Amino acid sequence: MIQNNQKSVIIGFGHALPSYQIDNHYFEGFLDTTDSWIKSRTGISKRQFALPALGETNVTLSTQAAKNAIASAGINVSDIDFIIGGTLSSDETMPSMACRVQAALGLKDIFAFDLSAACSGFLFGLGVADRFLKSGTHKTGLVIGTEILSSFINLRDRSTAVLFGDGSGAAIIQSCEGEDIPSFWSEMASDGNYADLLWIPAGNSKIPPTDPTFSYANAKVVMRGNELFKVAVRCMKQSILKCLEKSGTTIDQIDLLVTHQANERIIDKLQEELGFPKEKVVKKLEFVGNTSAASIPIACSMAAEEKQLTSGSLVMSASFGGGLNYGACLFPVRFKGDS
Ligand code: ACO
Numbered sequence: 001m002i003q004n005n006q007k008s009v010i011i012g013f014g015h016a017l018p019s020y021q022i023d024n025h026y027f028e029g030f031l032d033t034t035d036s037w038i039k040s041r042t043g044i045s046k047r048q049f050a051l052p053a054l055g056e057t058n059v060t061l062s063t064q065a066a067k068n069a070i071a072s073a074g075i076n077v078s079d080i081d082f083i084i085g086g087t088l089s090s091d092e093t094m095p096s097m098a099c100r101v102q103a104a105l106g107l108k109d110i111f112a113f114d115l116s117a118a119c120s121g122f123l124f125g126l127g128v129a130d131r132f133l134k135s136g137t138h139k140t141g142l143v144i145g146t147e148i149l150s151s152f153i154n155l156r157d158r159s160t161a162v163l164f165g166d167g168s169g170a171a172i173i174q175s176c177e178g179e180d181i182p183s184f185w186s187e188m189a190s191d192g193n194y195a196d197l198l199w200i201p202a203g204n205s206k207i208p209p210t211d212p213t214f215s216y217a218n219a220k221v222v223m224r225g226n227e228l229f230k231v232a233v234r235c236m237k238q239s240i241l242k243c244l245e246k247s248g249t250t251i252d253q254i255d256l257l258v259t260h261q262a263n264e265r266i267i268d269k270l271q272e273e274l275g276f277p278k279e280k281v282v283k284k285l286e287f288v289g290n291t292s293a294a295s296i297p298i299a300c301s302m303a304a305e306e307k308q309l310t311s312g313s314l315v316m317s318a319s320f321g322g323g324l325n326y327g328a329c330l331f332p333v334r335f336k337g338d339s
Contacts, residue, residue, distance in 0.1 A: 005177045008130045008184035010333045011075070012172040013309075014068025015301035016061045017288065018050040024162065031158040038162045043264025047165025047289030049150040058091045058168075059100040062146040065168035065297070066101055069142065072304070073172040074336035077105050080172075081138040083112040084129055086121020086145040086293035088200075088322070089152060090114060097146060118198070119260050119321025120188075121145050121293030126173060126329050127186035133175035144170040145293035152200055154220035163262070164221070165289030169297025176334075182314050185247035186329040187239045194324035197228045232262065232326075233269045236318040239328035240274060243316065247330050251276060254330075256309055260319035261285035261295035270318070282308065292321065304335075311335035 023046045024035035038044055050056035062085065070077055085098035098112035117124040122145030129141040146168035155161050203209065203219035236259060244250065257276050259267055261284055271281050284299040291298055296317055303309035311334055318328040 006134045006136060006175045007177065007181050008133045008173055008331070009176050009181055010171050010331050011174050011335060012069045012071070012073025013169070013297060013301035013304050014065045014070070014072055015167065015169040015298045016064035016068065017167045017298075018048040018056040018061065019054065020049050020051050021046055022049055027158070027162050030155070031161060033158045033162060041265070042163060043283065043285055044163065044289045045286045048167060050148050050166040058087060058089060058097055058146050058148050059104065061166070061168035062097055062101050062144050062170070063104040065146065065170040066105060066142055066144055068301070069170035069172050072335070075140065075172060077107065079140050080105070080107060080110065080142045081140050082110050082129070082132065083142045083144065084125040085112070085114040086117060086125045086143070087114055087147060088116065088118050088121070088292065089148045098144070101144065117293075117321060117325040118323055119262065119292040119295065120319040120323070120325040120327055121321070122169065122296050123186070123317060123319040123327050123329050124188050124325065126171070126331065127188045127327065129173045130184055130186055133173065140172065140174045142170060143173055144168065145295070145297050147292040147294050149221070149292055152221050154217055156217070157220070159225055160221050160223050163290045165291050167288055167291045167294045167298050169294045169301050171297050171300070181334070182249070182253070182332045183247050184331050185243050186327065187242045187246070188325070188327040189235070189239065190326070191324045194231060195322075196224070197231065197324065198223045198322040229263070229266060231324065232266050232320040233273065235320050235324070235326035236260075236270055236328065237273055239326055240316060240318050243328040243330050249330060253314060254280065254316045255313040256280050256282055256303065256315045258282040258296055258299050258303065258315055258317045260321065261288070261299055262290045262320075309333060
């Protein structure tokens with residue numbers, strides 16, 4: 001374990017959403033579903049889909065979210081020492097979204113990479129960033145979660161088509177010293193035995209588009225939603241409890257719970273099982289759907305805009321996603337100029 005006084009703190013959030021809004025009624029036109037089913041079973045009312053023809057891509061949204069986070073943190077672009085991207089829907093297989101964003105921000109000679117952890121991509125990104133900061137080798141990191149899931153939705157499958165949206169969220173994480181700042185703590189875990197609860201079977205090297213078994217349906221998200229629901233609650237709860245125990249924090253010290261915004265019923269069940277106060281739970285999926293790796297930073301950024309998340313907040317965050325990858329992250333927030 002690293003033994004020094006360095007702590008990590010989030011100093012800025014930003015997000016960017018595409019312009020094309022899709023409400024639940026859109027799906028009623030071609031799927032056996034209703035607005036009321038979607039709202040009551042998921043909590044989602046609308047989501048945004050990116051239109052590449054309008055210049056809305058994974059990289060342009062990521063860059064905008066990054067710029068918003070940099071502005072929110074009140075730092076210079078040149079202060080950034082590294083970029084970590086979390087995405088399963090990058091514009092290109094190579095290079096990474098993070099390298100494209102680095103170039104768009106005019107940065108050179110810093111490292112930039114994407115990590116593959118599906119919906120947990122942003123949270124795992126924070127965990128990795130924290131280790132770099134605590135080691136003392138780097139001071140300021142940009143962590144981005146972005147998805148263009150509209151490209152991976154099977155519009156013939158009502159159990160998945162209605163869930164996902166596009167967007168990007170970003171955070172600036174910085175190392176600092178100070179007795180008064182609570183510890184940053186992150187827990188990351190995986191269980192590959194659950195890989196087929198949520199996956200995209202085709203479209204990569206094993207079943208490329210030229211393979212005879214390739215089809216529209218198997219190149220899109222395939223999910224066993226019911227089983228995933230139970231696993232999600234169990235894994236996030238376990239990660240949060242570990243995070244609390246290892247960081248020596250109690251639930252009453254937490255100001256906000258911001259979990260992966262997949263389904264309102266999952267968030268409610270987790271909140272109930274933890275005995276966490278309802279009024280401290282952040283829910284933004286109603287307006288954006290499930291944006292996978294982008295969901296936590298978008299929710300934090302929206303909460304900051306609405307002054308629900310403020311400087312001084314201690315946030316508990318948790319996620320689950322394809323892999324299965326899951327975890328929790330406890331992070332303090334300090335915005336520039338605020339105490
Ligand atoms: N409209 C109407 N009916 C639907 C729809 C829909 N959009 N989708 C499914 N149904 C039907 C099913 O076909 C089923 O019908 P049947 O009983 O005739 O077979 C019925 O509703 C119940 O199906 P369930 O899957 O049990 O529905 P449930 O209430 O569990 O809700 C959901 C489905 C929302 C996907 C839920 O299982 C869930 O939240 N799972 C967790 C996984 C999740 O959130 N995934 C999001 C992505 S994962 C991630 O972000 C990491």
